[in-house]
Amino acid sequence: MAKKKVVVEAAWAEPFKIKVVEPIKMTTKDYRLKCVEEAGYNTFLLKSEDVYIDLLTDSGTNAMSDRQWAGMMMGDEAYAGSRNFYSLWDNVKKYYGMPYFVPTHQGRAAEHMVSQILIKKGDYVPGNMYFTTTRLHQELAGATFVDVIIDEAHNPDSEHPFKGNVDLKKLDKLVKEVGADKIPYICIAGPVNMAGGQPFSMQNLKDVQTFCKEHKIKMWFDATRACENAFFIQEREKGYADKTIPQILKEMCSFFEGLWVSAKKDLMVNIGGILATRNKKVYEKARNMVVVYEGLHTYGGLAGRDMEAMAIGMEEMVEYDNIRMRVKQVEYAGKQLEKHGVPIVRPIGGHAIFLNANKFLSHLPKEQFRAQTLASEIYIESGVRAMERGVVSAGRDPKTGDHRYPKLELVRLTFPRRVYTQAHIDVMVEAIVKVYKNRKNVKGLKMTYEPEYLRFFQARFDRLK
Ligand code: F0G
Secondary structure, three states, rough: OOOOOOOOOOOOOOOOOOOOOOOOOOOOOOHHHHHHHHHOOHHHOOOHHOOOOOOOOOOOOOOOOOOHHHHHHHOOOOOOOOHHHHHHHHHHHHOOOEEEEEOOHHHHHHHHHHHHHHOOOOOEEEOHHHHHHHHHHHOOOEEEEEEEHHHHOOOOOOOOOOOOOOOOOHHHHHHHHHHHOOOEEEEEOEEEHHHEEEEOHHHHHHHHHHHHHHHHHEEEEEEEOOOHHHHHHHHHHOOOOOOOOOHHHHHHHHOOEEEEEEEEOOOOOOOEEEEEOOOHHHHHHHHHHHHHHOOOOOOOOHHHHHHHHHHHHHHHHHHHHHHHHHHHHHHHHHHHHHHOOOEEEOOOOOOOOEEEHHOOOOOOOHHOOHHHHHHHHHHHHOOEEOOOHHHHOEOOOOOOOOOOOOOOEEEEEEOOOOOOOHHHHHHHHHHHHHHOOOOHHOOOOEEOOOOOOOOOHHHHEEEEE
């Protein structure tokens, strides 16, 4: 039985109780105004202790279970051949179905290695929308990234159930333009972070595979939040309602030559990453590279205890009650905001609510960084920390040096797993509704400092008068 009988009917009641608590600071609006000014109106530069509810990211911010903490005590900190490495490898085989694996300190380290191994200068890498670190590693390896996601993904109001799907016409166009030999692989993420946490369908993977086989193009998977994608397939795709999350996850992975995972998400740990593949040659290269950049191939920049927590987290991530609560909690938050008319990306995604800043702050010119402005206004109002996912994140075009204005100018409210309660969400909703009601008085920002790479992390702004 896939959809285990739900014992507690409440929309997303937690399948756990709280055993340890971490106090958080309540602050005043005057105090927060000072904090955000010091942080250059960039929520990445705020001190965490000045944040009340931290929805910046779901990356590494999750609450581990008592089993995971117990596993941490079982860390085998040997330099070589740690026991924990082998339990993690067993679970990589069991849940992702990949025979070969190297651990990494986080997802981007695996992205770096995959890009360096597979890409030649002058190549093109198609993908279902970009992710910041993924695209940068592809570009640094000498490739040009090409977005081949379906058009609906760029429309925040489209109700398409699988906005993460690849548009085969776009892929075909690219192959005709540059030739398949210039395309080392297609990079598919699911759900698609920058599109609003939108999943792909299994049918789409099948179609992409047929195309890629014909043109001898490899498929690689950013499986960072793959369990959420599996949950959406179970909920939405014909023929999958009776399959279990582990079955769906394994079927998804079966289409790919390899994958990487930022373990800081699905696996509910604070640090860690995975590079896994069924291609022995790629594995051998990765195993050799990991010792240069990360550490020995049996720890990859991690402590033995971290790998044990990952191995146990992998077992918990596929539990139906756990993944259901995770996705339904996000849905609860989105539905509350929609009740008040706050413009959000539809359908509600897997890990986050995305506010449509172009609609929310439509009175500001786009040059005044609508999403960046909105994220700082929400912090000032409530101490809730969100993240810009618009032009600042998109960065500059490497060829022209101009801002890349994406169609989606969003603020992401991302939910750490097993961390916040329904009351926290209600506080967040109240604060955002207040900013929404007062939106016409909001002033924009101008950028005063911009680092060369991944500028959203460290850029600084001033508030316009
Ligand atoms: N791929 C996706 C889809 C991600 O969301 C992230 C990280 C990475 C790769 C890189 O992994 O951080 O472990 O190096 N996303 C975080 C976020 C930072 O907030 O969405 P990492």
